Amino acid sequence: MKRNATLLLTIIIALAFTLSGAASAEAATDGQADVVIIGAGGAGMAAAIQAADAGASVILLEKMDYAGGNFIRSEGGMNAAGTVFQKALGIEDTPQAMVDDTMKGGKNISDIELVNFMAQNSSDTIDWLTGLGMDMSEPAQGAGASYPRMHRSAGGAKIGGVLVPVLMENLEKRGITILYGTKAVSLIKDGAAITGVIAQDKTGDELTFKGNSIIIATGGFGASEEQFAKYRPDLAGFSTTNHPGATGDGIVMAQDVGAAVVDMEQIQTNPTVEPTTRIVLSETVRGNGAIMVNVEGNRFIAEMLTRDVLSAAILEQPEKYAWLIFDQRVMDSMAALQQDDRMGIVSRGETPEALAEAISVPGEALRASIEGWNAAVAGNSDPLGRETGMMDLSTGPWYAIKVSPAVHYTMGGIKIDTQTQVISTEGEIIPGLYAAGETTGGVHGANRLGGNAVADAMVFGKRAGEVASEYALQLGHMELVVPDGGEISPLAEGNYTDGEYIATAPGRNGAIELRIVVYGGNITQIEVLSHSETQAIFQAVERDLIPGVIASQSTDVDIISGATMSSDAVLAAIDSVLS
Numbered sequence: 066m067k068r069n070a071t072l073l074l075t076i077i078i079a080l081a082f083t084l085s086g087a088a089s090a091e092a093a094t095d096g097q098a099d100v101v102i103i104g105a106g107g108a109g110m111a112a113a114i115q116a117a118d119a120g121a122s123v124i125l126l127e128k129m130d131y132a133g134g135n136f137i138r139s140e141g142g143m144n145a146a147g148t149v150f151q152k153a154l155g156i157e158d159t160p161q162a163m164v165d166d167t168m169k170g171g172k173n174i175s176d177i178e179l180v181n182f183m184a185q186n187s188s189d190t191i192d193w194l195t196g197l198g199m200d201m202s203e204p205a206q207g208a209g210a211s212y213p214r215m216h217r218s219a220g221g222a223k224i225g226g227v228l229v230p231v232l233m234e235n236l237e238k239r240g241i242t243i244l245y246g247t248k249a250v251s252l253i254k255d256g257a258a259i260t261g262v263i264a265q266d267k268t269g270d271e272l273t274f275k276g277n278s279i280i281i282a283t284g285g286f287g288a289s290e291e292q293f294a295k296y297r298p299d300l301a302g303f304s305t306t307n308h309p310g311a312t313g314d315g316i317v318m319a320q321d322v323g324a325a326v327v328d329m330e331q332i333q334t335n336p337t338v339e340p341t342t343r344i345v346l347s348e349t350v351r352g353n354g355a356i357m358v359n360v361e362g363n364r365f366i367a368e369m370l371t372r373d374v375l376s377a378a379i380l381e382q383p384e385k386y387a388w389l390i391f392d393q394r395v396m397d398s399m400a401a402l403q404q405d406d407r408m409g410i411v412s413r414g415e416t417p418e419a420l421a422e423a424i425s426v427p428g429e430a431l432r433a434s435i436e437g438w439n440a441a442v443a444g445n446s447d448p449l450g451r452e453t454g455m456m457d458l459s460t461g462p463w464y465a466i467k468v469s470p471a472v473h474y475t476m477g478g479i480k481i482d483t484q485t486q487v488i489s490t491e492g493e494i495i496p497g498l499y500a501a502g503e504t505t506g507g508v509h510g511a512n513r514l515g516g517n518a519v520a521d522a523m524v525f526g527k528r529a530g531e532v533a534s535e536y537a538l539q540l541g542h543m544e545l546v547v548p549d550g551g552e553i554s555p556l557a558e559g560n561y562t563d564g565e566y567i568a569t570a571p572g573r574n575g576a577i578e579l580r581i582v583v584y585g586g587n588i589t590q591i592e593v594l595s596h597s598e599t600q601a602i603f604q605a606v607e608r609d610l611i612p613g614v615i616a617s618q619s620t621d622v623d624i625i626s627g628a629t630m631s632s633d634a635v636l637a638a639i640d641s642v643l644s
């Protein structure tokens with residue numbers, strides 16, 4: 066209900082300005098704000114909150130029917146050094162150690178100034194998030210980190226599922242409008258400066274937004290095989306952990322107005338992705354003691370090495386996948402694993418042999434791997450050279466999850482400075498244009514450390530909001546105008562149980578499998594994992610029916626004529642998990 070009140074207020078304000086003629090004199094302008102932000106993922110939402118708190122009017126354009134982007138899928142946590150939470154636990158981390166780890170992890174090609182800025186501001190950003198109502202109290206060990214600095218909520222739930230609802234609540238409190246189903250397609254240039262955005266609503270109609278500052282926060286391009294294979298032909302055919310909206314739009318828009326890009330060929334595969342559901346198993350599982358074995362039941366690599374090394378090592382194994390092995394202690398310590406267990410991706414055995422049987426690996430070998438690991442922990446000396454996450458796996462029952470690498474994060478992107486100003490191919494600042502988050506390049510170099518994506522999006526998202534609002538307000542305040550007849554509505558409110566669900570129902574030609582994500586009581590994502598329907602018919606279900614369910618938070622939507630069986634199957638599958 067609160068959301069509806071906000072919506073009504075926004076409409077009234079918009080109407081008032083439209084009627085009083087206060088909107089832009091240019092008739093073609095459908096909306097305006099001091100700061101127009103493209104993309105309502107982590108970086109965009111952080112920027113919006115900060116810009117609104119600095120007194121700017123803000124509009125967020127989001128092409129999908131839900132907010133959160135890839136950010137909602139973040140598993141581990143946010144890296145930060147020297148925080149109150151680390152100090153309380155006696156962890157003597159420093160921003161310099163975070164800089165050193167990030168540079169080393171990124172093979173020393175990162176932009177040192179950006180890395181410095183992120184590390185120096187990470188602790189303050191944790192305080193800022195705490196002030197917004199986020200619990201960041203539990204620092205965990207990440208791969209490639211000298212200290213436990215991956216901050217997450219007590220109990221270790223997946224961070225995206227906790228942080229996105231907190232950011233959305235804060236948008237709502239400030240009355241910030243998100244225009245869902247509104248896809249930015251190009252930037253408007255006036256002389257050297259960027260002064261607006263051309264977008265399309267769901268019907269394909271063009272909308273024009275004027276803003277003194279434009280922030281690109283559209284995320285990476287890990288969901289576009291066309292794009293990632295263009296920069297890295299060796300990754301053609303790889304699956305992805307990314308949400309379908311991660312298609313690099315902002316990078317292309319920025320290049321069209323002369324922006325420079327950096328490190329585009331630096332694409333990270335995550336080594337531990339469950340292949341059927343594409344759920345990412347955070348490295349904090351390994352940080353807690355988990356090991357990996359191949360189909361022969363043998364360990365093959367020090368499991369806390371960087372993601373690129375682990376991905377390559379798994380692809381060298383006979384079946385190109387591995388089993389992540391852990392025990393009851395690890396399971397008990399991580400709410401995220403308990404969520405995964407409810408998703409049905411975890412195998413279990415009362416003894417190592419029973420687990421081995423469940424996953425079809427040789428029992429003796431698996432027992433030897435677990436016992437060998439426990440001995441390595443006891444003697445603090447691992448034959449494979451692992452040095453962190455040294456915790457034994459001696460509390461049965463034991464568990465296994467199948468993992469293989471998938472495209473996970475695109476490290477390259479738009480070139481920015483520490484003020485998030487976009488830099489042109491000539492090395493000049495492009496006035497009025499800012500960028501933050503995965504759409505930018507330079508922070509992670511050749512390899513991103515786990516926990517640094519959230520740090521990047523939060524530190525630079527907040528920074529973009531700060532700098533862009535200051536610049537915009539210097540040029541003069543723009544009253545908020547939202548487009549008349551545009552898609553103004555934030556999501557309707559659902560009342561469902563949070564979690565990630567896999568649902569199946571029989572369609573015309575076979576099973577349709579969906580992945581449904583519920584956060585903060587709302588259905589935030591419905592992804593078709595597999596189907597055998599005729600694509601030409603099914604695409605209307607994906608394009609119209611599924612977004613309709615998300616927008617209305619209900620399966621009481623019009624079915625697609627000509628695709629009745631497919632529509633009914635999808636709605637039945639969704640109903641089966643919502644009930």
Ligand code: ADP
Pocket residue numbers: 103104105106107108109126127128129131132133134135136137247248249250282283284285310311312314315501502503504522
């Ligand atoms: P980050 O973590 O950097 O914030 P995310 O992937 O979490 O990146 O968020 C990026 C958001 O931008 C997603 O919600 C995505 O749907 C949105 N987006 C991508 N391209 C466009 C576009 N052309 N117009 C509007 N929103 C976009």
